[in-house]
Each structure stands twice: as structure tokens, then as C-alpha cells.
Amino acid sequence: MAVERSARLMQGNEACVEGAIAAGCRFYAGYPITPSTEIAELMAASLPCVGGRFIQMEDEIASMAAIIGASLTGTKSMTATSGPGFSLKQENIGYAALTEVPCVIVNVQRSGPSTGLPTSPAQGDVMQSRWGTHGDHPIIVLSPSSVSETYRLTFESFNLAEKYRNPVILLMDEVVGHMRERVDLHSLSMSVVDRVKPTNKREDYLPYDAAPDGVSPMANFGDGYRCHVTGLIHNKKGYPTSKAEEVDFLIRRLHNKIDHNLDDVLKYEEYMVDDADIIVLAFGSVARSAHNAVRRARQNGVKAGLFRPITIWPFPEAAVTALAQKAKHIIVPEMNLGQLRLEVERVAGSRCQVSGINSIIGELIAPDQILRRIMEV
Amino acid sequence: MKNAAMEFRLGGSGGQGLILAGIILADAAIMEGKNAVQTQSYGPEARGGASKAEVIISESAIDYPKVTMPNVLLCLSDEAYRKYGQVVDPNGLVITDTSMHLPLPNEKTMVPLYRLPVLSIAREKIGRGLTANMVALGCLNALTKSVSDASLEQAISERVPAGTAELNLKAYRAGLAAAQQLLIAK
Amino acid sequence: MALQHAQDYLRNAMMPHIWCPGCGHGIILGAILRAISKAGLDQDKTVIVSGIGCSSRASGYMDFDTLHTTHGRALAFATGVKMAKPELNVIVIMGDGDCSAIGGNHFIHACRRNIDLTAVVFNNSIYGMTSGQYSPLTPRGKFATTAPYGTIEREFDLCDLAIAAGASYVGRGTTFHAQLLTDLIVKGIANKGFSLIEGISQCPTYYGRKNKMGGPIDMMKWQQEHSVNAVAATKMTPEQLDGKFKIGELHNSPAPEYIAEYDKIIAARRA
Structure with a gap:
């Protein structure tokens, strides 16, 4: 059928x-x-x-x-x-x-x-x-x-x-x-993005030439540009270099091209955070447990909210800082011994309390465990 | 369904096909416009060992995807029952195979227990032990009426290996009939 | 298409190269460039992939699309290039340690798949870039910085390994037999499948010095004296062959090529 x-x-x-x-x-x-x-x-x-x-x-x-x-x-x-x-x-x-x-x-x-x-x-x-x-x-x-x-x-x-x-x-x-x-x-339904390809002639094309936070067009192998690709630090032409200014420019540009476009790269979801005293910050499957716990905490009259980073790296630092200024406590449940919590502490630790719920037993953290902690703090 | 969300836990030994049974149940619910989540846990054994499939069916969105308090517990092996059988909703029900030996939920818990010859129906009536999962689905749906027979039969036809739909539907119907008979007898 | 001079395929901007005086690698590079020219490959449709080590710097000196990868992984990168765009000619340059130690697993599986790549291994019996450690191709008993008392490990015969693993074309030349090397690479390129050409090269700086083999000329003379033509070798006794290695075409056994086989699946699926 x-x-x-x-x-x-x-x-x-x-x-x-x-x-x-x-x-x-x-x-x-x-x-x-x-x-x-x-x-x-x-x-x-x-x-x-x-x-x-x-x-x-x-x-x-x-x-x-x-x-x-x-x-x-x-x-x-x-x-x-x-x-x-x-x-x-x-x-x-x-x-x-x-x-x-x-x-x-x-x-x-x-x-x-x-x-x-x-x-x-x-x-x-x-x-x-x-x-x-x-x-x-x-x-x-x-x-x-x-x-x-x-x-x-x-x-x-x-x-x-x-x-x-x-x-x-x-x-x-x-x-x-x-x-x-x-x-x-x-x-x-989503739209496809393709890499930008060079339009200039082979003689004029520099495969790694871009603004200090830019991305250069990328030629395909076989399109006649005859590029060199190497894991050595390279100059704009793609050839190995150890010149301090070229090394510095490349490695900083690689970081800048992401760090200067955070509005585009960072994705996160917030649920009931506007008036929340307690924020649960969780990602992946654990965020579902956290959502369940926050929902039930609200039913009990507790002002809890959920912040779910969808982009884990780079870490959504500005958004978490903003939450930390309003909230009293951020709880970070995760199925490890506190890896993302380290990042939350770095960003928010001076502004509000941060604590973790950590499980390494190979089972999804249960909502009850998170709810209990919300009610405790 | 009485509750907003209905939770199912299907336990058995690896190779009995209970994960496929869970998938089919969830699929049928989605055909009816409901939300459904199916999860599983399993060990390293492809055959034997204890494995479980869990399904949550709900009219609303499902956040936590795992079953916490099953309304329906179905167990086809002692080992699975020992591992997964500890928790059942007091208003729920338990389905087990008649061949199982373990002390099963009793009068104290007041949870209705349905012992059905799932494995022997598959082996003897259908002639293929492998169809026990479909017999179990028939029993389960006769006792819970979680989804319509039509949706479940369609989900079976679409999800079982090509060329085996008739055999699996026959097994499903045999399970359905066996459980209905038990209901009448009770 | 008119034959291009080998020098026309070099990137002058990359010169000077890093190789020591007397190193054999330039001779093998020259053989590859002459082979590309003889085979009539389109410069814009030819990709050179290399690993890490002295020999693998060759890719940077060659004016094609070139890919200087990670240590040992050249064949795995090359497999991706070839599978994604089979119309490209892909030549893979590796060193002896690069290919047979850290890259040994990729090597046998590329042979087994018979994917259409031409691998040229620059075998100087030593890790030159890290200054003279023994490799799986260093003959037993020879000295290296990590074998100060002589290596007790038995060496691989890379060509035998390739044949056993399923490569469809295998040959060996030396920097002394540069013309032979060129001819073998031409045949390797022509073979529709995985081809290995082993080029015996001299490293006077480390291997030669550690093993008291003299200068580069002496080392090339050693190649001349210790090599036996594969055809002549068939008429020689084991005693006569003792301490010698075979050169020339060692294996030529066409077999179904991996991507051609895969494309039959695509054709069937899309029919």
C-alpha cells in the first residue's frame, strides 16, 4: 500500500x-x-x-x-x-x-x-x-x-x-x-551550500589567499589549477613555509574564520529560561531528560529552565554568560565526569553556581535524577 | 489509551526479534498520527543474552525517550524477566511465555499476568520459531489495543523481510487469537 | 601530444629541494616525470599523492595537483581521490618506512583491491628524514641509529609482498638502472589496476655511512653488482642468486579493477 x-x-x-x-x-x-x-x-x-x-x-x-x-x-x-x-x-x-x-x-x-x-x-x-x-x-x-x-x-x-x-x-x-x-x-527541507570555486586563471590563483578571517575559494583536483596540498604549514600559494609572519597569519586566520562568524555557527535552544533561577545546561540525548525534568519542576512551581547547546564547539559563550547573570545556579548533567561543565565553569563560574550531574554507567541520565537536583538547589 | 503516554517494555533473548516487534509497534502508532519512540539495549551477543526493546506511544511530544514505568511488560525468557521485570505500572499488565519458570508477578502486586504459549505457537502452529516476535505482538495488541489491527498489519507487511509478510501476518493473527481466547476464558 | 621535457613538470618556485648531495631520490623523481611524459598523461588530470619522509617531498616539486599527506597514509588518501574522480591518473610516492611500516596495512589492502593507482616506492633502506633508523626494508644485520649492533629483524621483499597481496603489476628498478625504472613506471601507469614499482635508491648520508658503503657512486655500483635481471634470474641457481635482488618486470597479471567493479554496481542500481 x-x-x-x-x-x-x-x-x-x-x-x-x-x-x-x-x-x-x-x-x-x-x-x-x-x-x-x-x-x-x-x-x-x-x-x-x-x-x-x-x-x-x-x-x-x-x-x-x-x-x-x-x-x-x-x-x-x-x-x-x-x-x-x-x-x-x-x-x-x-x-x-x-x-x-x-x-x-x-x-x-x-x-x-x-x-x-x-x-x-x-x-x-x-x-x-x-x-x-x-x-x-x-x-x-x-x-x-x-x-x-x-x-x-x-x-x-x-x-x-x-x-x-x-x-x-x-x-x-x-x-x-x-x-x-x-x-x-x-x-x-533545507538548502544546500557548496564551496566557492575559483574563477581566476591558474597563474593568478592562490589556494590559501584570504582576509585575516576569510575563506579562500577552493579548486577541485583535476580542474587545471595544479595545487599543492600539504600538512606542513604553508603560505598563500600552498607551499611549505617557516616564515614567522606566514605561520602566524595562517594559524590565526584558521581560527578567525570560525570565531568571527559565531552568529552563523552557533546554534542553541532555550526552554523556559527567561525567568529561570535554575538553568539546566544539557546536550545530546541528556537534553531530553533535562527537558522532562524542567517541565516537571515548572509544574511544581520551581523556576527552572533548559539551555541546550546544539553547537558544542565553539562553545556558545555569550549566551551562557547572559544566562549566568540572571540565574543563581547552572546544573550540567552529562554522561561523563564533567567535561562540558569545565567549559560552563570557565564562562559562568564567577557569576553563578555551577554543578554537575555525572553518569558513566552507560545509561541515559534519568529525568528524576535531574529533577531531584533542581529541587535541592 | 487511558494515559497520555503508554510505555511498553519487551524483553527476550537476542535473536527473538523483539526489537523488530518494538519497531513495528512504534511504526503503527505513527501511521495513526501519534508520536512514538523506540529504544533498545542489548549486549554483545547477536544470539542469546538478554535484550530489550522499549516503546513509548503518546499523543503529545515525547522528551525522555526511555521507559521508566512500563504499562505493558512482555517477557519471553527467564533471563530477560530477571533483568527487566522488576518494574511495572500498578495499573499495567504483564505478558509472559508459558515456558518460563521464574517466580512471576503475583497476587501481591495485583498486576494482571497473562501467560501465553508464544514460543510454542510460533514453533508448532506457524512452524517457524523465528515468528515468536509476531505472535507476541498479536498477544500484546489483543490485550492492550494500543493501535488498530489494520495499522499493525500494515507495519508488519512493510517492516518484515521481503517475501515473509504472509508468514508473519499469520503469526501475528495466531497470537491475537490466543490472547483473545484467554480473555474470554478469564 | 608532444613529449614534455621532465624539467617542464617541476615547480621551480619550490627549489632548492631538501635532498642531500648524492641522494638517489632525484633520479627516481626524474624517472617518474619521464614516465608521465612517455605515457602521455594530461598534466591537469594527474594527481601525485605522497606520504611523509624524504621521498614524499617529491610531490611538492612536481607541477600537478599534488597531495602531501600524513605519514604512511598516502595510499588511503589516494584511494579517496581515485574513487571520487576515477578519470584522474593517480601516482603515489612513498618511502620504504612510510609504505611498509606505518603504511603497511594500507599497502596490502590497496594491492588486494587492485584499485587503479601507480605506487612508486623510493627504497633507500633507511628512515632518512629522522636521520637514520632501520625500516622493514633494511636488510637483516645492517646498521642504523636504532640498530647500533645490527638489526635482527628480517626484511620484507616489498615486491613479493605486493604480489602475494594481489597487486596486478609489480616491477623493481634502481637509481643505477634509471631507464629501466622509467619503463617500469610507464607500464605501471598503463596497467588498469594496482601497480607497484620499487625503486632502490641510495642514502649516502645515513645508510651508506652507517654501513660503510662508500659514497653515492660506490652505492650505485653496489646496486649494479647485486642486481639480477628477472629473466636471467630464472636460469640461475639459488647459490648464484644468493645476496642478489631481482630487477625488471616481476609480475604482470591483469585482474578486475576495483572502481570498474564498483561502477557495475552503480550501473545496476540506477538501471
């Missing part, structure tokens, strides 16, 4: 694949790892149907390398992984950041360290997603809380990657990745 439906039951990992393909992803390289494997499986099935290509590489490092290579030809590319696999990809994520190659890395977080609890959720990669690779480098990290948001943020990850010529990390967790829920299909 072929009925045109306005809603579908969709899994988080499935929504990630659909969002990626809708955003124009045509190359995927990956390696099997729980709980992200469904993404690879669905990509293997879907990509050939749209003329794209999938490859299961020999390891996680190779997968990350392959998507960078593919992206250099102008093909939107993605990989997905979890826990240990994310650690393995780090060196090449740094390579993509320095060489400004757009790509999307999905990390469906699971419990760690090491093999950890492989089938259980966690949020222990907050700091790794920011600082996992060596050296100072810019990164954009988005974290979805629902299946439909997974679709939209995957799509958005491609758009941001293309716009800023930067790797974008979609930081999911096992709960969101494996959960199935209703997705209203009309909510999934």
Missing part, C-alpha cells in the same frame, strides 16, 4: 545517512564499529543508487584519509565512527583542519575509555572532539538530541564544512543513534 506519508519512523543513524545524501554527500569511507555501524551499512546500500561511492577501508585512519582525498576532487564526503575509532582519526582530522578540506566526521559516542561498554551510550568525547588532535586548530562540533535533528544537523554539517572549508564533527550518542522516532518529513 503506497500511501504518501507526512511522517516516518526513522532511526537516528538512518536520519544521519538521509541528511548526508540530501546535503550532497557522494563519498563515504568507514570501518565497522558499534554503535555507528548502521551509518556505514546504509551508506553502502544508498550511495550507488545516487551515483556515489562507498568503501569499507582497512581501518579508521584510512577512512579519514580517504574522505579528505575524495573531498579534494570536489566530492562531498563523510565518515562515521565511535569511541576508539574517533581516537584513531584524530591525526587526519588535524590534517583536514590545516589544509582546509571540507568533510564531515560523525561520532556516535559510546562508553570509554578504550573498548569501554561498547553498546552503551556516553558523552565522553566532548573534549576529544575539541582538542583531540595536536596543535591549535579550529573545529565545529554539532550535537543532535532527536532523530529529526540528526537529519538536519548532518545536512548543516555539510553546509558549514563547505562554507568554512573546515572539518565538522557531528557528535551523536548511542541513544540518539539507535533510537527510532517520528520524523515529520516537511521539517526536513
